Amino acid sequence: MLIRQNDDILPSEITPPEIYRERRRFMQGMGALAAGAALGGTPDAQAGARLAGVRASAYRLDEEKTPYKDVTRYNNFYEFGTGKSDPAENAASLKTRPWTVTVEGEVGKPGVYDIDTLLKLAPLEERVYRMRCVEGWSMVIPWVGFPLRELVRRAAPTGNARYVEFVTLHDAKQMPGQRARVLDWPYVEGLRMDEAMHPLTLLAVGLYGEVLPNQNGAPIRLVVPWKYGFKSAKSIVKIRFVEKQPLTAWMKAAPQEYGFYSNVNPQVDHPRWSQAKERRIGEFFKRDTLMFNGYVAQVAQLYSGMDLQKFF
Amino acid sequence: MWAVLRNPKAWLALLCLLPLLRLIVLGATDGLGANPIEFITRSTGTWTLTGLLLTLSVTPLRRLSGRADLLRYRRMLGLFSFFYAGLHFVTYVWLDQFFDPAAIAKDIVKRPFITVGFTAFVLLIPLAATSTHAMMRRLGRRWQQLHRLVYLIALLGVTHYLWLVKKDLTVPLIYGGVLALLLATRLPWGVNALKAARTVRAGLIPRE
Numbered sequence: 096m097l098i099r100q101n102d103d104i105l106p107s108e109i110t111p112p113e114i115y116r117e118r119r120r121f122m123q124g125m126g127a128l129a130a131g132a133a134l135g136g137t138p139d140a141q142a143g144a145r146l147a148g149v150r151a152s153a154y155r156l157d158e159e160k161t162p163y164k165d166v167t168r169y170n171n172f173y174e175f176g177t178g179k180s181d182p183a184e185n186a187a188s189l190k191t192r193p194w195t196v197t198v199e200g201e202v203g204k205p206g207v208y209d210i211d212t213l214l215k216l217a218p219l220e221e222r223v224y225r226m227r228c229v230e231g232w233s234m235v236i237p238w239v240g241f242p243l244r245e246l247v248r249r250a251a252p253t254g255n256a257r258y259v260e261f262v263t264l265h266d267a268k269q270m271p272g273q274r275a276r277v278l279d280w281p282y283v284e285g286l287r288m289d290e291a292m293h294p295l296t297l298l299a300v301g302l303y304g305e306v307l308p309n310q311n312g313a314p315i316r317l318v319v320p321w322k323y324g325f326k327s328a329k330s331i332v333k334i335r336f337v338e339k340q341p342l343t344a345w346m347k348a349a350p351q352e353y354g355f356y357s358n359v360n361p362q363v364d365h366p367r368w369s370q371a372k373e374r375r376i377g378e379f380f381k382r383d384t385l386m387f388n389g390y391v392a393q394v395a396q397l398y399s400g401m402d403l404q405k406f407f
Numbered sequence: 408m409w410a411v412l413r414n415p416k417a418w419l420a421l422l423c424l425l426p427l428l429r430l431i432v433l434g435a436t437d438g439l440g441a442n443p444i445e446f447i448t449r450s451t452g453t454w455t456l457t458g459l460l461l462t463l464s465v466t467p468l469r470r471l472s473g474r475a476d477l478l479r480y481r482r483m484l485g486l487f488s489f490f491y492a493g494l495h496f497v498t499y500v501w502l503d504q505f506f507d508p509a510a511i512a513k514d515i516v517k518r519p520f521i522t523v524g525f526t527a528f529v530l531l532i533p534l535a536a537t538s539t540h541a542m543m544r545r546l547g548r549r550w551q552q553l554h555r556l557v558y559l560i561a562l563l564g565v566t567h568y569l570w571l572v573k574k575d576l577t578v579p580l581i582y583g584g585v586l587a588l589l590l591a592t593r594l595p596w597g598v599n600a601l602k603a604a605r606t607v608r609a610g611l612i613p614r615e
Contacts, residue, residue, distance in 0.1 A: 169441030177575035180440065230573060232442060277575050348574060367570060368518060369510075376441045380505060 142308035146219060146301045149239050154222040154295075161234035163303050165376050171228065172310055172329055173277055174263065174270035181272065182310035189269045189330065191314040200260075200336035203251030210314045214300055216249070217241035221304065222297060224320035227359045227388045233373045238318050239301030244292045246334070252288070256336035259291040260284070261317055261328035270330075278344045284328035285341030285355065286319065287397075295320055295393055298331075321390040323357045354407040358398070359388035363407050419480055423487040426454045427494070444502045451495035456568065456582050458488030459561045460589065467592040470601040471608075482538050485557070489535040492528050520570035527563035530556050558593075561586050 172182040175189075194210040208216075219239050227233045247259070265281035267273040273280045290296060297318040300307055307313040312329025319326050325345055335341075345353035352366050361371045361384040372381040387394050398406075411417045430450055433439050439446045465481040468474075504511050514521045534554055537543070543550050565586055568579040591597045 165441035173574070177573075177577075179442075232445070275575070275577075367520060369514070374442065374444065379444075381503075 142306050142313060144306045146239055146304060146306060148219060149301070149304055150218055150220045152220040152222050154220075154224065156223045156225065156235055158225070158235045159377070160223065160237055161376050166234060166236055166302060167308050167311060169376065170311065171230075171324065172272075172312065174272045174280075174282065174330070175310065176272045177275075177277060183308075185271055186309035186313075188271065189264075189309040189313065191309065191330075194314050194332075196315060196331055197333045198246070198250045198336075199333070201253045201256035201338060202336050203253060204249065206250070208246075213246075213298075213315060217245040219300065222318075224295075224297075224318060225385075225388050226318075226320065226324055227373060227384065229323035229325060229353075229357070229365060229370075231368065231370070231373050233375050233382075233384075235375075237303055238297060238299040239304060239307075240297045240299035240318065242294055243296045243298050243317065244294065246298060247291055250334075250336065252336050255338045257288055258337050258340055259286050259288065260333075260335040260337055260341040261286075261331050262333035262335065263328055264330045264332045277348075279347050280344075282328060282344045283341060284317065284326055284343050286326075287340075289397055290319070293394065293397065295390060321359055321387040321394045323359060325353075326357050356398075356403075356406050358394075358403065358407075359384060360386060360403055360407070362386075363404055416480065416483060419483055420487075423458075423483065423490075426450065426491070444498065448495065448498045448503060451491050451498055452568070453578075455488055455491040455495055456561075456564050458484060458491055459557070459564060460582065460585050462488055463557065463561060463586070463589045467589060467597075467601055470592070470598065471605055473605060473609075486535060486538060489531050492531055496525075496528050520567050523563045523570070524567035527560045527567060530560050530563070534560075558590060 168183045169179050170182055171177075171179060172186070175182040175185040192210065196208045196210065196213060197206075198208065199205045219241060221237055221239050223235060223237045225233060226236050243259075261284045263282035264270065265273065267280075286296070297320075299312070299316050299318045300314060302308065302311055307316065312327075312331075315331050316329040317327045317331065340355055343353070343355065345357075346355060359370075364370050370384055373384045374381050385391075430439075430447060433446075434443065462481055462484040465477055465484065469477045500506060500511060504514070515525050516522070534556060537546060537550065537553060546553065565579060565583045568582060569576060572579055592601055
């Protein structure tokens with residue numbers, strides 16, 4: 096049988112994938128912009144729109160980034176369902192404008208911040224961080240945001256502020272997963288003050304240089320790269336400075352399985368499964384999980400002298 | 408050749424291969440998602456459980472319908488459950504642990520959900536091995552005693568699922584509920600209930 100070679104497409108005419116994906120995303124951004132404008136919303140609030148003025152930062156990794164498709168379609172966000180494709184499927188009902196974040200508690204300057212004010216609070220920078228889920232999989236994600244300490248400083252915490260508590264939006268109309276009582280809503284997370292002030296701790300508003308998609312915790316979320324993913328509260332509406340250690344949603348749900356610290360630690364297993372290894376999304380072989388998710392040099396001193404088996 | 412098409416068993420076998428076929432098609436078309444190994448592990452695991460529940464539903468269905476010939480399909484359903492359990496186990500050993508005997512041994516001893524899952528799989532082996540007519544004849548009464556192990560296996564399978572889920576127990580509890588119902592039909596009152604239902608049904612629908 097004769098198979099005719101088809102030579103009429105020159106290699107130079109084939110658009111490289113990076114470029115056509117970029118174009119597609121640009122077109123989607125334009126579409127979203129148009130839709131936003133038509134609805135009377137703020138156009139730059141739409142997921143996928145390019146964030147302006149994002150600086151590169153020293154926080155990058157020599158590891159391959161997880162594709163945008165996987166970061167946005169495979170994650171946990173129980174407010175939209177417990178399956179890992181549920182957030183991408185159900186998060187369209189979340190409205191990220193108008194949005195405010197209340198800062199309260201043991202602070203000299205409490206306040207209600209509009210999300211658009213927060214976006215201009217500090218210069219936005221891109222940070223490529225490892226993300227390790229407590230379930231045993233991991234990603235490398237280029238976030239856009241600013242250090243949480245920028246906001247903490249402005250709030251002027253009092254001497255009594257020893258912990259920071261983060262509260263996610265509680266509205267079952269926008270977050271259909273909250274109709275199921277898998278967790279005691281709203282989702283609450285917390286950090287010790289020194290963890291909150293750590294330069295690695297990020298308030299993220301973007302992903303891959305674009306506005307954060309709803310399913311990844313829009314419009315503003317926490318990213319604490321040396322802790323298991325669930326510590327990084329999403330779609331935050333309240334940041335509260337407190338004296339006592341907050342009771343987090345997962346500590347309430349299963350205290351014997353999830354502690355307050357939840358630092359990534361290959362030597363401390365989850366009671367039901369090992370944490371020694373992880374599957375990096377996109378890779379075939381499992382890789383060893385690193386102490387503090389590879390951020391030992393930056394964060395180990397926060398826990399010097401602590402028994403990490405006890406304070407898991 | 409065309410006789411195959413008239414054989415309901417051939418159709419059932421084809422039907423039982425669909426979950427595997429689906430995985431192959433999804434695998435070839437980049438459809439297994441961000442974590443393909445987790446997808447395959449989950450899929451083969453849930454199809455093993457589904458297969459076991461279908462196998463266990465043959466007897467109550469037979470009692471309900473009075474159709475003794477349904478028994479002919481039970482062996483195939485049971486063997487397909489074993490087939491998917493084998494795929495599930497191979498996925499774990501090969502794709503998940505990559506033949507690391509030390510890690511696997513540690514997992515089996517230390518992780519209760521793996522312990523019960525592994526036990527269920529091991530217990531399935533003698534059932535599959537004694538599924539032939541010849542073995543049935545050779546074992547006689549003991550065959551039925553041995554094959555009652557399937558109740559324990561199904562319970563271990565559901566427990567395995569319940570213990571591995573992080574928080575949302577809905578789906579494993581559905582499997583557990585169906586299993587409880589199927590086991591209840593084996594108890595004396597369950598058998599009576601099926602008989603009663605059959606009498607009512609026979610009264611309502613005249614037999615041709």
